[in-house]
Amino acid sequence: MTQPCMNQPCMTQRDQAAIAFDELHSRHAAALTQQAFLLTGRPRLAQRAVERGFRLAWQRWPQVAVDPDPAGWVRAATYEYALAPWHRLCPGLRTARMPDRLAAPAEPSDQALLVTLLSLPAPYRRTLVLHDGVGLGLGETAAEIEASTPAAAGRLAHAREQIAERLPELGLGGRPPARQGEILRARLARLAAAEQMPPPAAEFVRSGSERSAERTTRAVFGLIGLFALVTLLTVIVTPDHHTPQEQSMSPVPHAPVAPERHRHGDESAHKAGGSHRAGSAHKARGAHRHAGEAVRKRLRQARLRPESR
Numbered sequence: 001m002t003q004p005c006m007n008q009p010c011m012t013q014r015d016q017a018a019i020a021f022d023e024l025h026s027r028h029a030a031a032l033t034q035q036a037f038l039l040t041g042r043p044r045l046a047q048r049a050v051e052r053g054f055r056l057a058w059q060r061w062p063q064v065a066v067d068p069d070p071a072g073w074v075r076a077a078t079y080e081y082a083l084a085p086w087h088r089l090c091p092g093l094r095t096a097r098m099p100d101r102l103a104a105p106a107e108p109s110d111q112a113l114l115v116t117l118l119s120l121p122a123p124y125r126r127t128l129v130l131h132d133g134v135g136l137g138l139g140e141t142a143a144e145i146e147a148s149t150p151a152a153a154g155r156l157a158h159a160r161e162q163i164a165e166r167l168p169e170l171g172l173g174g175r176p177p178a179r180q181g182e183i184l185r186a187r188l189a190r191l192a193a194a195e196q197m198p199p200p201a202a203e204f205v206r207s208g209s210e211r212s213a214e215r216t217t218r219a220v221f222g223l224i225g226l227f228a229l230v231t232l233l234t235v236i237v238t239p240d241h242h243t244p245q246e247q248s249m250s251p252v253p254h255a256p257v258a259p260e261r262h263r264h265g266d267e268s269a270h271k272a273g274g275s276h277r278a279g280s281a282h283k284a285r286g287a288h289r290h291a292g293e294a295v296r297k298r299l300r301q302a303r304l305r306p307e308s309r
Helices: 013-040 043-059 061-065 070-082 085-089 108-119 122-134 138-144 149-166 177-193 202-237 260-304
Strands: none
Touching: 013 043, 013 061, 013 070, 013 108, 013 122, 013 177, 013 202, 043 061, 043 070, 043 202, 061 070, 070 138, 108 122, 108 149, 108 177, 122 138, 122 149, 122 177, 138 149, 149 177
């Protein structure tokens, strides 16, 4: 039997989830905003990416709550949104070639480091921020970027080489990889801390996530209802049955019947051909008869001549 709450009101399961979510938000939202700024160079896009990541986490909180690393789950969602390829279609959301602003006081080397960081391809930039900025190990970095460990190591080495070549004053050239990581970790931490971008409140994120989920549900049911209505109208308008045209039972098609005038013309031509053939035969018989009479006449004359006897 459940004991009633005597000193304080009982918390529902949703209240417990909200408390755990708010705690996760308060611990990691600010740092995630700074990291997103290092990825994009745009403060508003960084705040929007963090809000999107936490909204998605609240919508899937049962899954996030049992994840071994809830902060990593939100970080992955935030990075995915911040570096989404479709942001290139919107000038206000694409990664800045030059940072929108850099909080004062800022040294020229910090500005140059941020510009160089933004010039790197997105996969290399993300790998560098995760490994040298956040401090993840190489295996953890590879798992989060969904790549093999050698591939992650190659991206990290390429990013460091580009920074060392463009910013020789950082002293990365000729250093071992471990020392390069220490130098970059300190410089990226100072660069990120210079940006004071307050993230949205946790309660605002939760309410916005619930409104977004409600709108999505309504849109889905609206599309289903529209599809059902169109289907019903189609059934009503379409006849129940149709009578197919009668087809001949004979597998051989009928020969086409010639028009009347063509038939008369064919008959006339046939008669004319017959008459011509009959006349030719009659002439041939007459010529043969005349030739026979001439031969018989010559034979009679030959018998009457004396020298022939």
